[in-house]
Amino acid sequence: MKILYFYQYFSTPKGSWGTRVYEFAKEWVAEGHEVTVVSSIYSKSDLTAERLIEDQLFDGIKVKVLNIRIDNKQSFIKRILTFFAYSVLSSWYALTLKADVVIASSGPITVGLPGLVARYLRKRKFVFETRDLWPEGAIELGIIRKEWMKKLAYWFERKCYRAADLVVSLSPGMKNYIEQNHGHPNVISVTNAANIALFSNIQPFANNAFKAGKYAIYTGNIGVVNNSYWLYNAAKHLKSLGRDDIKILLVGEGQQREELELLAKDEGTDNFIRLGLMPKKELVPFVQHAMVSLVPLKGTPVLNTSSPNKFFESLAAGVPVVQNTTGWMKDFLEEHEVGFTVDPNDAEALATLLIELDDKSDELKKMGKQAKKISSTEFDKNILAKKMLAAIVAVGEKKNG
Numbered sequence: 001m002k003i004l005y006f007y008q009y010f011s012t013p014k015g016s017w018g019t020r021v022y023e024f025a026k027e028w029v030a031e032g033h034e035v036t037v038v039s040s041i042y043s044k045s046d047l048t049a050e051r052l053i054e055d056q057l058f059d060g061i062k063v064k065v066l067n068i069r070i071d072n073k074q075s076f077i078k079r080i081l082t083f084f085a086y087s088v089l090s091s092w093y094a095l096t097l098k099a100d101v102v103i104a105s106s107g108p109i110t111v112g113l114p115g116l117v118a119r120y121l122r123k124r125k126f127v128f129e130t131r132d133l134w135p136e137g138a139i140e141l142g143i144i145r146k147e148w149m150k151k152l153a154y155w156f157e158r159k160c161y162r163a164a165d166l167v168v169s170l171s172p173g174m175k176n177y178i179e180q181n182h183g184h185p186n187v188i189s190v191t192n193a194a195n196i197a198l199f200s201n202i203q204p205f206a207n208n209a210f211k212a213g214k215y216a217i218y219t220g221n222i223g224v225v226n227n228s229y230w231l232y233n234a235a236k237h238l239k240s241l242g243r244d245d246i247k248i249l250l251v252g253e254g255q256q257r258e259e260l261e262l263l264a265k266d267e268g269t270d271n272f273i274r275l276g277l278m279p280k281k282e283l284v285p286f287v288q289h290a291m292v293s294l295v296p297l298k299g300t301p302v303l304n305t306s307s308p309n310k311f312f313e314s315l316a317a318g319v320p321v322v323q324n325t326t327g328w329m330k331d332f333l334e335e336h337e338v339g340f341t342v343d344p345n346d347a348e349a350l351a352t353l354l355i356e357l358d359d360k361s362d363e364l365k366k367m368g369k370q371a372k373k374i375s376s377t378e379f380d381k382n383i384l385a386k387k388m389l390a391a392i393v394a395v396g397e398k399k400n401g
Contacts, residue, residue: 014280251277
């Protein structure tokens with residue numbers, strides 16, 4: 001089967017970004033399928049290009065690299081322009097490349113354009129992958145404010161769902177939302193995955209400063225959506241209580257990185273530490289040696305459906321998770337006893353929890369063992385790749401109505 005995958009943020013483990021598409025496509029290629037990914041260049045991925053369009057190959061995966069650079073630090077207008085530029089250019093491949101099934105992976109919702117082109121102009125089977133709920137998230141967070149833009153975004157969202165032969169959601173919460181609000185008859189949930197072999201096997205850790213210390217780790221984007229000030233204020237409260245032996249470590253980049261670094265320096269919050277982007281292989285020991293892994297999000301309803309990579313990778317590393325949504329992640333942590341949930345608006349509560357956990361190392365170790373066990377059955381990349389492939393093959397083999 002020929003699978004054409006439109007996804008703007010393709011990265012391999014050499015990058016500092018999620019590798020879901022790489023891991024899944026690699027498995028599908030091993031199963032004998034031909035996979036072509038059309039991607040742009042994200043600041044956190046390892047893709048590079050010199051020409052406008054380049055053909056590259058990664059472990060059997062054909063990648064059409066569009067030299068359009070996307071960065072979380074770009075202005076809203078610049079990011080919108082890059083989204084549209086990618087969608088328009090990639091639509092050429094929706095028209096010209098042979099494919100049995102076309103996958104469009106959103107967000108942003110604009111990636112649905114090449115999917116719709118393939119569906120209606122070339123009569124391809126169309127799979128719409130929902131990584132987050134666009135435009136709901138952008139509207140709730142105040143990113144999209146003008147009424148005409150909201151109406152246009154919702155109209156386009158409906159078009160994408162109605163055109164799709166299959167919808168793949170990245171969390172049970174998203175699946176429920178899509179079924180309830182769009183009434184789609186064929187929705188499955190395939191969460192983000194973890195590279196179990198990479199994260200579960202203990203890696204050498206040369207950084208003695210952190211190896212010997214006590215810290216809670218956050219990996220990912222440093223910005224509003226990720227509630228980064230919540231982390232800073234928790235570190236500040238720990239400092240005020242004389243517990244700056246417990247550090248909050250951020251590994252990543254983002255819009256609020258510089259301002260938080262300056263604030264920590266000005267206010268003497270030296271237990272709030274940021275390290276830059278690093279490849280997955282270098283990141284693993286930092287996660288494995290943490291007290292807990294932090295998965296913070298801004299307290300808004302749509303983010304209760306989120307499916308962050310760090311959630312799955314932390315559990316695979318045997319590290320309990322502290323998160324702050326009231327959706328499926330909260331239910332999962334409670335059901336399997338592998339983590340904790342804290343109010344997203346109460347940084348002092350986070351600090352208090354970390355102090356309490358400092359005296360419960362045995363409990364954390366027990367949780368860590370359980371986390372490893374459950375992740376190996378629930379979130380293994382190979383298992384989830386096969387689950388998604390089975391649904392895609394079923395769609396591909398189904399004759400047009």
